Amino acid sequence: MTEDIKGTVKEYILQEFLPGEDPNELTDTTPLITGGVLDSIGTVKLVMFIEERFGVTLQAHETDPDYLNTIESISNLILSKRS
Amino acid sequence: METRRVLHQLFDDAVARYPDNTAVVEPGEGSINYADLAVLSNRLRDRLHALGVRSGDRVGIYLRKSIDGVAAIYGILKVGAAYVPVDPGAPAERNSYIMHNCDVKAVVIENRFAEKFRAEYERLGALPYLLTLNGTGGGRALRQALDDADQEARAPEIETASSNSRDLAYILYTSGSTGKPKGVMLSHENAVSFVDWCSEVFQPESTDRFSSHAPFHFDLSILDLHVSLKHGAALVIVSEEVGKDPLRLAPLIAEQRISIWYSAPSILALLAQFGNLDRHDYSTIRLLLFAGEVFPVKHLRALHALVPKPRYFNLYGPTETNVCTFYEIPTLIPEARTSPFPIGVTCSHLSSKVVGENGSEVVAGEEGELCISGPGVMLGYWALPELTAQGFIVDAAGLHWYKTGDIVVEASDGNYTYMGRRDRMVKRRGYRVELGEIEAGLYRHPLVEEVAVIALPDEEAGVKIKAFLSCGQEKHPSLIELKRFCSEHLPLYMIPDSFSWHETLPKTSTDKIDYQRLKEMA
Numbered sequence: 001m002t003e004d005i006k007g008t009v010k011e012y013i014l015q016e017f018l019p020g021e022d023p024n025e026l027t028d029t030t031p032l033i034t035g036g037v038l039d040s041i042g043t044v045k046l047v048m049f050i051e052e053r054f055g056v057t058l059q060a061h062e063t064d065p066d067y068l069n070t071i072e073s074i075s076n077l078i079l080s081k082r083s
Numbered sequence: 084m085e086t087r088r089v090l091h092q093l094f095d096d097a098v099a100r101y102p103d104n105t106a107v108v109e110p111g112e113g114s115i116n117y118a119d120l121a122v123l124s125n126r127l128r129d130r131l132h133a134l135g136v137r138s139g140d141r142v143g144i145y146l147r148k149s150i151d152g153v154a155a156i157y158g159i160l161k162v163g164a165a166y167v168p169v170d171p172g173a174p175a176e177r178n179s180y181i182m183h184n185c186d187v188k189a190v191v192i193e194n195r196f197a198e199k200f201r202a203e204y205e206r207l208g209a210l211p212y213l214l215t216l217n218g219t220g221g222g223r224a225l226r227q228a229l230d231d232a233d234q235e236a237r238a239p240e241i242e243t244a245s246s247n248s249r250d251l252a253y254i255l256y257t258s259g260s261t262g263k264p265k266g267v268m269l270s271h272e273n274a275v276s277f278v279d280w281c282s283e284v285f286q287p288e289s290t291d292r293f294s295s296h297a298p299f300h301f302d303l304s305i306l307d308l309h310v311s312l313k314h315g316a317a318l319v320i321v322s323e324e325v326g327k328d329p330l331r332l333a334p335l336i337a338e339q340r341i342s343i344w345y346s347a348p349s350i351l352a353l354l355a356q357f358g359n360l361d362r363h364d365y366s367t368i369r370l371l372l373f374a375g376e377v378f379p380v381k382h383l384r385a386l387h388a389l390v391p392k393p394r395y396f397n398l399y400g401p402t403e404t405n406v407c408t409f410y411e412i413p414t415l416i417p418e419a420r421t422s423p424f425p426i427g428v429t430c431s432h433l434s435s436k437v438v439g440e441n442g443s444e445v446v447a448g449e450e451g452e453l454c455i456s457g458p459g460v461m462l463g464y465w466a467l468p469e470l471t472a473q474g475f476i477v478d479a480a481g482l483h484w485y486k487t488g489d490i491v492v493e494a495s496d497g498n499y500t501y502m503g504r505r506d507r508m509v510k511r512r513g514y515r516v517e518l519g520e521i522e523a524g525l526y527r528h529p530l531v532e533e534v535a536v537i538a539l540p541d542e543e544a545g546v547k548i549k550a551f552l553s554c555g556q557e558k559h560p561s562l563i564e565l566k567r568f569c570s571e572h573l574p575l576y577m578i579p580d581s582f583s584w585h586e587t588l589p590k591t592s593t594d595k596i597d598y599q600r601l602k603e604m605a
Contacts, residue, residue, distance in 0.1 A: 018562050018563065019581075020562070021561060021562040021563060022561060025561040025562070025563045025564070026563060030563055031567065034570060035563065035566055035567040035570050036566035036567060036569050036570035036575060036578045037563060037566050037567075039575060039576070039578065040575075041544070
């Protein structure tokens with residue numbers, strides 16, 4: 001179940017924000033916001049994707065780097081929302 | 084400084100003092116001394132006059148860089164006309180546009196270019212007289228063409244024109260933002276005041292050997308040609324092919340015992356990285372001058388480590404003023420330094436001021452547009468009175484100041500630092516973003532060789548920033564790594580939206596990164 005989420009999120013990020021990048025470069029712990037992959041508009045897009053794709057609603061405080069900075073932390077957030 | 088003199092007078096004075104000195108060397112094609120160069124240029128003077136060229140006319144030069152080309156320049160000046168050099172590598176359409184635009188009376192042209200030029204020009208108007216050379220090299224083709232013309236009817240010998248300092252000496256065409264090139268009109272006074280400044284600062288000797296790396300349509304050539312030939316020194320022509328190739332250029336500089344080198348930074352960066360400079364003896368180089376664009380410090384430091392002996396100077400100035408500020412690079416370049424060196428202080432023959440957006444002078448330490456006045460400032464743009472007027476501010480005393488379009492800041496030591504082009508600043512998410520700053524940030528990555536950043540209008544985002552890069556090795560950094568590197572060196576709002584990797588970045592004919600081409604590629 002966890003792998004599905006990570007895989008889906010990873011695929012989305014690669015497609016939307018890292019065109020042409022080698023998928024192996026994007027790991028579960030690659031810093032996305034602090035590492036410049038997601039700017040403020042990118043973060044908004046990611047939030048919209050997560051809410052739509054996984055049927056969850058994010059609180060305002062859950063859209064900052066503490067929750068969304070890595071695929072690992074995004075996946076944990078989604079799991080916690082679903083349980 | 085006394086500037087009632089004219090360019091061809093400086094040359095003739097040198098001929099009288101140093102007739103037997105080598106004037107021009109064309110590696111592989113021979114050389115010519117001052118006396119013989121004078122004779123060749125005088126013959127062209129006479130022939131042009133016989134063809135109807137008079138003082139004040141324009142004569143085009145459509146030749147590869149050569150002894151023939153140098154003789155043509157002086158022949159044209161001596162008949163009292165202005166020379167209009169074009170890039171022989173540019174399309175015939177562009178070159179015929181230029182010649183037609185300034186209504187040249189004649190063109191000294193190589194036969195390999197003549198047919199296409201003729202075809203293009205005839206679409207615009209009646210063809211000027213073409214003095215066609217069977218190639219170039221060593222002055223032989225020009226001599227032959229003059230001999231052939233003399234066979235039919237000898238050109239009577241005339242006196243060299245005693246031009247005035249305000250007379251037009253040459254027109255250099257630069258790219259115009261509207262798409263059509265514009266002709267920068269430069270007088271004898273403009274050129275001679277600059278040449279005299281060079282004499283003052285660089286103290287050339289008749290034993291010096293100057294490189295001629297820049298093409299004749301680029302204003303760096305004004306220093307090469309007219310400073311070397313004023314002082315009885317030798318000018319060593321670097322052909323276009325060799326000039327682009329660090330592996331062939333590196334040995335040439337040593338073999339030709341160049342003592343004064345002048346070029347844009349990009350070839351120097353290539354030499355430092357790929358020229359195997361440690362294999363050659365550069366002990367003859369005493370001055371290393373560069374101008375035209377920012378020299379990334381990492382490459383300058385590398386060059387300096389390989390060629391430590393000469394004095395290094397950063398020269399700055401648009402075509403409209405030629406060099407207007409200069410800065411001597413310190414002998415020790417700190418390892419930690421990444422920001423480019425200052426453009427320095429104003430040349431002694433000019434005045435400068437820094438002007439804010441409201442048109443008045445800024446307070447010291449504040450940034451603003453650099454404006455220049457003095458005898459080195461162009462007469463204007465050919466047949467573009469409105470554009471010319473827009474390029475100047477006239478102050479209360481009636482003095483004309485040329486607006487360079489470059490933003491600078493004056494430091495407490497009086498040196499100007501270049502902040503960027505007025506038109507290279509964009510707003511992103513409300514922040515002011517200097518594209519050059521993004522480039523400087525990316526240059527700090529150890530694998531990045533060349534960087535160029537452009538901004539493109541975008542419906543959604545307002546502006547999209549695109550970075551073009553080239554890398555020193557097979558595998559370039561990943562997008563993720565690059566973005567992370569950026570986040571460590573630049574504010575997040577300055578990180579480019581997209582990156583693309585290329586083997587090398589496109590260059591203009593004057594060796595600078597071709598931003599226009601990059602915009603088209605994007």
